[in-house]
Amino acid sequence: MKKKRIINFGEILLRLSPPNYSNLSKTNFFHAYYGGAEANVAASLSIFGHESIFVSAVPLNELGEGALGELRFHGVNPVVKREGNRLGVYYFQEGASEKPGKVVYDRESSSFSKLSRGTIDWQLIFKDADWFHWSGITPSLSQDLADLCEEALVAASNLGLTISVDLNYRPTLWNYGKNPVEVMPDLVKYSDLVLGGMDDSLICMGIDVTQTDTMEVVFDKWMKKYPKIKRIVSTQRYDANASSNMIGAVLWDGYTFLQSKKYKVSHIVDRIGAGDAFMAGIIHGLINWPNDNQKALDFALAASCLKHSIPGDFNLSTAQEVEALMNGASGGRVIR
Structure with missing residues (x-):
């Protein structure tokens, strides 16, 4: 396996989910996880065997320590500002059958939201790095974070890093007076790999x-x-409800339009982070099979498929487990 030094930039959040598909408005209990789009990618890449760095900000309190501890537990090296008073939170109401899932964000005035241009030494962070990953969630939060994202992209581009982005459009997050089309084009132009849809x-x-x-x-x-x-x-996603999906993926390289195999994912345990698992999978796949787009695409979708069976935000599957599914080891049999 080829190992690369990959920099991931974004916010790590505390996720609170009611048990047993309960409604947010009716529950007295929550399951707690740490996650967030870019942190999920960072954790998965580390589990795949890469040197994964996560750049962010967390408060100097127990929740900040908990978030950093979770990242370190999965092998991620957090490079963070310890400032501000709170960790961002999101609440996730799990869906079932025809009942949709629901996310409620509570991330205003978080430590991460206080970052701005000039607060991070990108030259130092990108030293000896191979890849930079960001997502459209960060510039959706504030103009300051959009400017900081651009600062990072200019530095990464000047240093010759490969740059990937998950567009990750979240309409409820764009609340500071700008529409995505006013911000994203000036950032996307630096990227080599884009995850997005029509x-x-x-x-x-x-x-x-x-x-x-x-x-x-x-x-x-x-x-x-x-x-x-x-x-x-x-x-x-095809024939989808909250409990069962048929999933697939496509890749376009300017010459060939590739389609992955499809998986029937029934009895979904947790679909949060499935797109991030795919993102980590395509990064890993293109690093290891740079001349085989089909294999990279199939690896990414297999990683996403496995994430549906894992509670919490992070995909805990190893590269070997993903390759086993990619190569036909399906059916959920007990391995003895």
Whole structure:
């Protein structure tokens, strides 16, 4: 396996979920986990065997210590500012069958939200690094964080790092007076690998889509507008409800439109973090099989498939477990 030094930038959050599919408004108990999109990617990459660095900010209190401890437990090296008074929180009401899941964010005035341009030494952090991963969640939180994200991207680009982004459009987070299309294009232009879907085209990329446009046509438009992009990947869900999904994925490299195999994921334990598991999987796959996009795509989807069976935000599957599923070891049999 090829091992790389990968920098991940974002906010780690405390997640609180009512047990037994209870409603948030009716519960007296919560299961607690630590997670968040970029932290989930960082943890998975570390479990896959990479040197995974997570750049963030947490408060100097027990919750901050808990978040850092969780990252370190999974082999992630946190490089964080210890400032501010609170860790961001999100509440997740699990869905079941036709009842949808629901997320309520409580991250205003968190330690991470106080970061701004000039508060992080990117030259030092990117020293000897190979890859930088960010997501559209960070610039959705404030103009200061969007500016800081741009600062990081300029530094990473100047140093020649490979850059990946999960567009991660969350409409409830864009509350500071800017729309994604006013912010994201100036950030996405630095990226080599993009995870997103057709719905993101106008909202995040500033590119209109007609009713007759195929996914291949839309992604080709993205590459023409943003020439640094080398690959675009997208996950897909079919015949989906909250308990059972058919999942697949596609990859476009400007020449060939690839489709993954599909998995029927029934009895979903926890779908939060499945997209992040895919993101970590495609990064790992492209590092290890840079000339085999199909294998990288299949690895990423297998990683996402396994995450659906794991409670909490993090995908705890090893690269060997993902490859086993990718190579046909399915069926959930007991390994003895």
